[in-house]
Amino acid sequence: MxxxxxxxxxxxxxxxxxxVGAQVKGKPNFMTAAWCGIAASTPPAVSVAVRPVRYTxxxxxxxxxxxxxxxxxxxxxxxxxxxxxxxHKVDKSQIFQVGYGKLKTAPLIQECPINLECKxxxxxxxxxxxxxxxxxxxxxxxxxxLTEDKVDxxxxxxxxxxxxxxxxxxxxxxVGRAWEIGKKTDVR
Amino acid sequence: MxxxxxxxxxxxxxxxxxxVGAQVKGKPNFMTAAWCGIAASTPPAVSVAVRPVRYTxxxxxxxxxxxxxxxxxxxxxxxxxxxxxxxHKVDKSQIFQVGYGKLKTAPLIQECPINLECKxxxxxxxxxxxxxxxxxxxxxxxxxxLTEDKVDxxxxxxxxxxxxxxxxxxxxxxVGRAWEIGKKTDVR
Numbered sequence: 001m002x003x004x005x006x007x008x009x010x011x012x013x014x015x016x017x018x019x020v021g022a023q024v025k026g027k028p029n030f031m032t033a034a035w036c037g038i039a040a041s042t043p044p045a046v047s048v049a050v051r052p053v054r055y056t057x058x059x060x061x062x063x064x065x066x067x068x069x070x071x072x073x074x075x076x077x078x079x080x081x082x083x084x085x086x087x088h089k090v091d092k093s094q095i096f097q098v099g100y101g102k103l104k105t106a107p108l109i110q111e112c113p114i115n116l117e118c119k120x121x122x123x124x125x126x127x128x129x130x131x132x133x134x135x136x137x138x139x140x141x142x143x144x145x146l147t148e149d150k151v152d153x154x155x156x157x158x159x160x161x162x163x164x165x166x167x168x169x170x171x172x173x174x175v176g177r178a179w180e181i182g183k184k185t186d187v188r
Numbered sequence: 189m190x191x192x193x194x195x196x197x198x199x200x201x202x203x204x205x206x207x208v209g210a211q212v213k214g215k216p217n218f219m220t221a222a223w224c225g226i227a228a229s230t231p232p233a234v235s236v237a238v239r240p241v242r243y244t245x246x247x248x249x250x251x252x253x254x255x256x257x258x259x260x261x262x263x264x265x266x267x268x269x270x271x272x273x274x275x276h277k278v279d280k281s282q283i284f285q286v287g288y289g290k291l292k293t294a295p296l297i298q299e300c301p302i303n304l305e306c307k308x309x310x311x312x313x314x315x316x317x318x319x320x321x322x323x324x325x326x327x328x329x330x331x332x333x334l335t336e337d338k339v340d341x342x343x344x345x346x347x348x349x350x351x352x353x354x355x356x357x358x359x360x361x362x363v364g365r366a367w368e369i370g371k372k373t374d375v376r
Contacts, residue, residue: 001298002331003287008232009327011302011339013258013346014202014359015226017366037225038203039237040314044196047235047319049227070201076363080370099191110189114199124310124321126228131235131321133314139197143190151199153350153357158201160348160359162341166367169341171202171348172360175264178205179354182268 010035010163017079017159017168020048021067021107022059027093028107031056032083034161035129036068044136046116049129055087057130060120063105066134070114072157073170079159080168101138108140113156115140198223198351205267205347205356208236209255209295210247215281216295219244220271222349223317224256232324234304237317243275245318248308251293254322258302260345261358267347268356289326296328301344303328 015034022029035049046068050057060066071079078095085092097110101117108115118134145155153171160169203222210217223237234256238245248254259267266283273280285298289305296303306322333343341359348357 003298003328004331004334006327006329008324010226010229010232010324011258011304011327011329012204012206012224012226012234012256013302013341013344014204014348016200016202018200035226036200037235038198038200038223039235039319040317041198042316044198045314046198046200047225047227068200073363077369080364080366080368082370084367084370110191114201116199122312124312126233126321128230129228131227133312133319136196136198139194139199140191141194141199143192146192151352153201153353153355156201159363160202161366162359164339165341166365167341167362168364168366168369169362170360171350172358174355174357175261175347176268176356177354178268178349178356179272180268181265181356182270182272
């Protein structure tokens with residue numbers, strides 16, 4: 001297989017397109033993030049990379065709380081809007097219906113099918129970005145995204161961010177069941 | 189919108205399904221990971237959560253190097269195999285064609301369309317998992333995954349891991365262009 005070296009690049013597929021929420025100067029603000037991943041299971045934790053210039057960062061550091069909101073594909077315009085325009089310039093507090101949970105200062109987007117309410121447990125300075133690690137203290141899911149009491153990815157209908165192409169995509173065809181398909185064949 | 193509280197859960201959509209590579213006792217080993225995300229741009233960095241019991245962790249800590257390999261959907265059986273079976277029990281060194289780059293100890297899967305060669309810059313103890321942050325020192329892409337010299341997500345054909353449902357999925361329909369579709373409408 002012919003390989004091409006591209007130099008150090010932030011190339012990963014897929015990436016999520018989520019909305020990071022924080023309370024800044026008494027109002028909810030949201031930024032779009034693709035650089036987000038689960039970090040641990042006990043306690044449940046999530047990481048998200050935030051540039052120091054981001055308005056959202058002010059709220060994350062002031063309150064030590066934030067939210068990760070998983071949008072459905074029908075919210076794509078609002079998701080992209082929150083990535084283009086900074087809270088330093090525009091007031092994003094009225095774009096969504098907002099609720100609050102036990103932490104009081106992590107704004108939860110009601111339209112998003114999944115909300116992770118987070119308490120900052122680490123803020124790692126990586127130069128261009130601060131990598132926030134948040135303990136997930138509560139998870140909220142829209143009731144209509146459950147099938148037999150379990151979260152149904154097809155009903156969540158999340159947005160995928162495809163880097164380089166700069167496109168948002170939906171989930172596609174199921175190609176196999178995890179912890180099963182690998183048992184079928186002797187792959188060695 | 190009726191919300192259901194699920195308690196603290198590691199719920200994020202989409203997650204990637206990548207193969208983490210490390211050199212353990214002189215041989216390449218690979219583990220499947222969904223808890224992986226980009227962490228910074230300068231220097232380019234990636235994070236991945238690894239349980240202390242993992243065989244791969246031995247190589248990551250011994251050499252301070254690892255690789256993130258983005259598989260295409262046709263590798264789904266091997267990807268799942270590497271998630272099910274531990275290097276403590278089976279020898280995974282012969283599953284893939286393996287190359288090495290400038291770090292010498294980060295095994296790069298030749299069949300995977302994208303390889304990130306990484307040097308450990310942080311290992312954050314999060315109790316259940318160690319969150320490794322690796323500086324991406326080189327990126328390798330299969331030549332046939334480029335369109336006009338740019339990485340083409342459709343040609344990469346990556347695997348998405350859908351948690352709870354425990355399914356691997358492919359990329360689906362494009363729903364919008366990032367940094368564009370949010371400009372079209374006054375979303376407020």
